[in-house]
Amino acid sequence: MPEALDMGKHALYVWGSFGATALFMIAEPLLLRARSRNIKKRIARMTRLDQEVNQ
Amino acid sequence: MSSRFINWFKFSSPATFYPLAGKIAWVSTLIAVVLIAIGLYMSFFVAPTDYKQGEGYRIIFVHVPASWMSMFLYVVMAGWAALGLVFNTRLSAMMAQALAPTGAMFAFLSLWTGSFWGKPMWGTWWVWDARITSELILLFLYLGYMALRSAIDDPRRGDRASAILLLVGVVNVPIIYYSVKWWNTLHQGSTIKLNEESSMDDTMLLAMLIMTLGFWAYSIAIAMVRVRTIILERERSSKWVKQLIAGEN
Secondary structure, X not given: OOHHHOOHHHHHHHHHHHXXXXXXXXXXXXXXXXXXXXXXHHHHHHHHHHHHHHO | OHHXXXXXXXXXXXXXXXXXXXXXXXXXXXXXXXXXXXXXXXXXXXXXXXXXXXXXXXXXXXXXXHHHHHHHHHHHHHHHHHHHHHHOOHHHHHHHHHHHHHHHHHHHHHHHHHHHHHHHHHOOOOOOOHHHHHHHHHHHHHHHHHHHHHHOOOHHHHHHHHXXXXXXXXXXXXXXXXXXXXXXXXXXXXXXXXXXXXXXXXXHHHHHHHHHHHHHHHHHHHHHHHHHHHHHHHOOOOHHHHHHHHHHO
């Protein structure tokens, strides 16, 4: 590990803070992408059903 | 004459804003990634060790940006809510809705990182001090707003009710900001002051500002992607949404 990343006795606190922040800021876009894909799939399904009913 | 002005109301329609939001999201993502990478590098490799707090002070590089964003996003949401109430535009309420989870996340991270900073420096994870308690209230306001929205089935009624809650809650933001001045708190005073020189090393200050701008760009990117999702969810029965999705598949 580079010397600059050695937090000494504060390692738990520094990495606990940066770790939680990283976790949330990576998880949020991933969850959002899943939500966006779901709604697009739902709309596509609804449109297909509409077309089938109309035929 | 009128051609010199941008017709902002044009973009208040979800259908015209949807593609624009997609473009803004891409640019903001790029800016966020670059700024946060530079900010993190500076936080660990450039900023010097603090003479008093040792390495522990580095928590400031996520704590302060997260806290600022939690307050700033709330004010922006209240601004959108006010616009929505005045002009009765659907998109304004959608924008407020799109920012809420990110604001709540930053309020939570502010408390979490503050707690991880408080333990080594003050010897306690939590204290009912004015700054910390008012920030906790901010988190509850975010959660209350989201709960109220999802509890009302009619989206337009939900927009109005939650807009009023947002506007009432905005009084908490100056309380958080000035709490360290108004009351005796364990929390330290502001490091950055508007009318005085800051009490911080220049590289520390720069790293913190770059991280803040990075979090800002992140919030814009997330809000734009989320508002697109909300538009699709709320306008799913409209013709333009169906055509758009059919065109993508």
